[in-house]
Amino acid sequence: MTDAPLLDAWRAAKAREGHSMQIPGHKMRYGKSASDPFAPDLLDEVIRDDIPLQGGADDNVFSGRVLEKAEALWAEAIEADHARFLLGGSTQGNIAALTSVVAPGVTICIDRTSHRSAHAGLVTSGADPCWILPRIHPDFGVPIGVHAGDIDMSGAYALFVTSPAYVGTMTNIRALADLCHAQDSVLIVDQAWGAHLDFLPGRGAHAHGADVVTTSVHKALTGYSQTAVTSLKGSRVLPSTLTHGVDLTATTSPSATLLASIEATRLAMQRDGSARLALMSEAVHDARMALSRIAGVVALTDELLGCEMDPLKLTLFVPETGTTGARIAAELWQRGVGVEAADADTLIMTVTIADDPDTLADVVSLLEGVIESQRGPARSPAPAATWQIQPDVVMTPRAAYFAHRRRMPLRDAVGQVSTEQFCPYPPGVPLLAPGERVSEEVVEAIGAAGRMTRMAYCSDPTAKTIEVVADATVR
Ligand SMILES: Cc1ncc(COP(=O)(O)O)c(C=O)c1O
Structure with missing residues (x-):
């Protein structure tokens, strides 16, 4: 196996002469003709590096197996047993992991402050969430990890947590792995923000016993936007099981350019990381x-x-x-x-x-100037509602998502059950999720967060109306 089979194949495809009679529709004609009306903006600019995996870096039947080899090399580099490259971000990884590991009616303990993609994975998998919460720092109002002692895993087949959290705080994964493995349950970690940790000896979630881990290569490392990896260690989840979820959620036309950026990131990390x-x-x-x-x-x-x-x-x-x-x-x-x-x-x-370090030092002095220019009398903290949610759960996310819906003003919806997510973005943690009862506090929190940031993933972009469960029969 070469050091970088996918990246090598990508380079060879870029240099190859010939004419393509297959997708991509742009035919990889970049740089070929300056007089081409498509050349300046399109071919030579925004898609100038686009090479597909199929019919590009590999042939149509994948006889070079370059992706498979690249995934094996990534797994080896992070000391996992199996890895899959993803082009739908950690969003895809979370949905794939949940859809692989749990199933309708299976109980999973899951952090309520998980990213919206984990909530989506509950809809696709149909699992029954048993919500848990991280501890919150009393002074700073931020999550400081999920504690093993706060979780009742009885009857649960899996546990899903996020570490690092959006604010950078980390959970003691070893303690959670011990808790899960004592009863042969599966620990899934959303490590979207911690891809670099896998390259720091003893810091990544697998090193502490996590079974399934998803990382965004485009966040803390240097992959193209959208790139992520989901990986397995140990024998509680089979590679073929994870593959079901990954393939269910993946495009059938993957970009070798994006995928090769994952491999190029691994090379850079192994050389200089x-x-x-x-x-x-x-x-x-x-x-x-x-x-x-x-x-x-x-x-x-x-x-x-x-x-x-x-x-x-x-x-x-x-x-x-x-x-x-x-x-x-x-x-x-x-x-x-x-x-x-x-x-x-x-x-x-x-x-x-x-x-x-120099750029960072410049940002520090810029920050100092900006803060001085905005300085005012000290005020009391106003912690983000995101980390303080206490949901009133009425039905599973899946049951609510597939129920008959009706739209009504959010203000009038107190007491109704939501079918949809309201996510201040960032950080993308739903203030309200499918299956939860709308309360006065949640309506207030949505209003307050909407004044501060973008309110995303609700069907009404103004967040003034909501689709609630009209009746719980399936649509
Ligand atoms: C904790 C967490 N998990 C998953 C995701 C999704 O990652 P991606 O943007 O790579 O799909 C995010 C995105 O911000 C996140 O914050």
Whole structure:
């Protein structure tokens, strides 16, 4: 096996001469003719690197098996037993994992603050969720991990948690793995934000005993947007079982360009990853120290939170500056710096191996200036409702999703059962999910979050109306 079978095949396909009589419709004609009316914007710009897997990097019958080989090399690199590359992000990974591992009527303990894709996976799998909640830090209002002692796994076939959380806090996966494996249950971890952890010895979820793990290669590592990997370790879930879920949710026309970027990321990590991760972890540590010297700013650390924190996540808590994370983020955006997420109290920044310490230091001084320009009297924290949800569950997500629906004003829907998700995005955790009763508090929270950020995945983009269960018979 070569070092990079998929990437090599992608390069060979790019250099190959000939004429394609198959998809993709653009025929990979980039760079071939300057007079081509499609050339300037389309062929030579936005799709200039697009090579399909089928009839591109591999032939139509996949005789080169380049994807399979690349997936095996990824699994080996992260010390897993099996891996599948995904082009639908960790969204696809979560839906695929849930649809593979659980089934209608099977109980799964699952963190209610999971990303919307995990809630979607409950609709596709039909499993019965037993909702659990992470602990919340009393001062900073952010999740600080799911605790094994808070979970009753009796009767549950699987446990689903997210680590790192959106804010960078991590769960003690070893304790959860022990809890699950004592009764031969499956631990599924959404590690969408922690792809880099798999390349830090002993830090990734598999290293702590997780059975199925999904990571976004495009988030904490350097893959094309949409790229992710779902992987298996141990024998509780068979590769063929995970494959059912992956194939159920995958396109039949995968882009070898996107897939090869996963392999190129692995190569980069194996060549230079440890040094870059060490360099940037140090830079984040320095940035946290520097930012904490700004009056009123708290940069969250392991010590402050009492739980492990992603070494590359920079999360600030700002109420005492008098301004909000959202106002700081808006000003930074005007100045060319996009941050991962912001709400009233927090500002979250993602640092990767593609950053460098000098750029990070520049962002720190920019932040200092912006905060000073917005400084006001210290205010009380206004924690995001996202992490505080206490759902009133009436029926399974699947039963609600497939029930007959009727639309009504959200304000009038208190007491009704939702068929849909209302997700402030980011972080994409539903404030209200299918099967949950609408309450006054939830209506308030949706209104407040909608003033701060985009309210996504509800059928009415204004979030003024809602589709509720009209009757629970299947549509
Ligand atoms: C915790 C978590 N899981 C899954 C996802 C979905 O990842 P992707 O955007 O790669 O589909 C996200 C997206 O932000 C997320 O925050």
